Amino acid sequence: MYRKSISGADKVAAREAKLDEARAKLADALSALMNGAEFQRAIEFAARFRSHSFNNTLLIWLAHNDAYDSGRVPSATPTYVAGYRQWQRLGRHVVKGQAGYMILAPVTARYVSDDPANPGSWRRLERGKGPPDGETLKSRLVNVRPTYVWDVSQTEGDPIPLLPVPQLLEGQAPEGLWDGLVSQVLNQGYRLSHVPDAATIGGANGLTNFATKIVSIRENMDELARCKTLAHELGHVLQGASEDGPSHRGIAEVEAESVALMTLAAHGVDSSQYTVPYVAGWANSVKGRSPLELVASTASRVRAMAVQILDRLDTLQVADGAPPGLQQVPQPSQRTGARPAPPSRQVVTL
Structure with missing residues (x-):
């Protein structure tokens, strides 16, 4: 069977097209935030998805609204979002036909310096190599790439554990x-x-x-x-x-x-x-x-x-958008050759 191969240039072009799409959506969302009421709604929404960057929060917000308007999800507000394989690690799978929400994932590189106070001294470290003795190592954001997450309502499988929710009386502050x-x-x-x-x-x-x-x-x-x-x-x-x-x-x-x-x-x-x-x-x-x-x-x-x-607060807080238990699920062992998936916060925070 003949299968047309996709060139590297085509892959780059497709990725850039998706990034342009995400940037256009962000520009539209930011324009809407010129209204104070919308700004307040966005900040409140971000509080419930604080494991994600603000830009990715907006992209999730917009994509979920589209999914709700088209009848693909039952609630106007998402609860937990995660990547395809992250849901699999929690014993759940994405329902066939459910489109993911495109967000921006960071692409990082490692840099080293023998004089960290000098901005010009940092140099990129080659892949697979460790930092020389006595030199400082840090990661830098060098690019972004499109990736996808799904709301829990777009998945099926093992139940998600319920987290306690703060219950307040009028005028009463959260304990602690x-x-x-x-x-x-x-x-x-x-x-x-x-x-x-x-x-x-x-x-x-x-x-x-x-x-x-x-x-x-x-x-x-x-x-x-x-x-x-x-x-x-x-x-x-x-x-x-x-x-x-x-x-x-x-x-x-x-x-x-x-x-x-x-x-x-x-x-x-x-x-x-x-x-x-x-x-x-x-x-x-x-x-x-x-x-x-x-x-x-x-x-x-x-x-x-x-x-x-x-x-830094030792208080009972609402969930941050990442499914409960995601960080506690054991990762695939590197000894088997499987590459462990990065934690949710690393994937989406820019």
Whole structure:
């Protein structure tokens, strides 16, 4: 039987076409985020899929909406997503005819240096070789490639274990959240000050003073509002500790409020009572960068700060989008010649 071979050039062209398709979808999604309400929805969604980069979260969001509109999935919101072989490792398989959601997977290379402080000293390490003695090794993102994930509703097989979900009363903060946020503020070298009311700090609910390294929170709010405010101020603290923190006040406020929103959403808190400022106003006021660039960078930075906060909290949180048990499944042994599949977070985080 004659089978037409596919040339390397054809494969590259096909891959680039898929990447162009993903980039076009991302541009459309970012354009939609010029509306403040959509920006809030995107941040809340990202909180439930925080094992993925923000760009991949948007691609999952768009693809799942298409699947739902066409009747291929039963729910408007995805729950767990994973790659084809990852589902197989969990005893499940993709249902025939279910199209995967295209996301962007990183392609990395190893670099070594005998003078890590010198940016020009890093050189790429050949495949299969280890770093020379005394040299520093690190991985760098050198490209991206298209890959696919499927929602659990597109698969069949062994049941997925149910994770506990935070249950909150109105106005009540998740257990341990306040203490965990306070600990992180203190670990950044700041002091926490309780003030009686908003008038004490210029009409605000909270205030971060970078000069004195004091975070002030007004006391006359309910427990949940105080936690939300402290998460907002911790966002400012992390901005101040970052070398590439925002220089525009509007961007800084949107980022900090979005960090708070994502932190609460990861604890199952309905954050609709809080308002993320409209993006268009501040985005268009920053010269030299397009609104799309600003939204993309802001959302990525928000995710990075929120994930840093959430990873350091000993609290009950909603699932992060990766199927429970995926990281605990034994990988194929390299002794058999089988190449182990990378963990979910490595596959999709850019």
